[in-house]
Amino acid sequence: MENTKGISRARFLAGAAAAGLAGAVALPAGQAAAASREQRHRGLKHRGVVYTVGAGETPGTAWSAARMRRDIRVIRDELHADTVDVTGDGVDRLTVTAAEAAERGLHIWLQPTLGDIPEKEILDSIAECGRFAERLRRHGASVDFSVGCEFWLFVPGIIPGETVLDRVENLQNGTVDMAAMQRRLARFTAKAAAVGRSVFHGHLSYAAAQDETFEPVDWSLFDIIGIDYYSYFRDPSDYVRELRRHLRWGKPLAITEFGTCAYVGAPETAGMGWNIVDYTKEPHEIKGDPVRSERTQAAYLMDLLDVFESMNLYAAMAFEFITPDAPHRPDNPRYDLDLASYAITKPIPTTPWHWEPKEAFHALADRYAGCR
Structure with missing residues (x-):
């Protein structure tokens, strides 16, 4: 089943940012202390990257x-990741990408992420992807299955509004009954978990927003806790303190997304870094005068990996490998949409387009290669 109504993760993050829901409060600039090589080798079980198949x-x-097959080979052989988080909409795209990753010997985190379609279609897609993940698992692939991502905004009926943008507007207007929303969210999450369990017999998970007060999840339904994490702190101990709350369930913790954009000050925006694009204009353009800095993006990823490694977490997947619709235009900064992208590669708008690695790609590759 193909879903043509899904929205990109980037557009979702923009909506969440507008509602004031993405990320934590920004603190002054700083860099986390590096973990020792010994910690890195005994730290994360899985190190990877998010690959969106919209x-x-x-x-x-x-x-x-x-292009997907070439990218998966690069993820394994040049990025040196052992894991790929295959996410997005379109069951056909999700399953063929997961199959390619399995053939290349990568650990797979398969996660359908659909928005603005009826609940039944979302549950059907979860079932189809889960059945495919189970076939891969039975044939010896290393695979975890996540039933979805932040249902509170993606799934119609939990927050009033026909589209994501409608639901964001309702959040902004303060017209949402939060207690009722959380009850609806809990009911749908339980349904999704039940569907996942009925077709997949490996480790089951879900990718939740990091703010538990907004999106409380009954983690007894899942085997692995998944958190989309975009906080920024000066002191690394604050990351540990914040993340440790998610360990109280006694279950493995996977960081299903983490990252930032490639400009000065982006990490301090705590998940809202790409909100520098004016989407009311055609073509879309960058607001203000942000200073491009691929080093800033790379340093933030390394700082968070140091924390995740020191905590011996189950997995961490950097968000994301490529954002095709955010082209890099170095000669025209006003339209350099890659500034607002979390991707570790930059799309070059040639014909046909291609991507080039950012400093974050090289930093991750060095770190991942050293941990194999």
């Missing part, structure tokens, strides 16, 4: 099986 917003950036 349809693409234009014909030029449409999903391509050939």
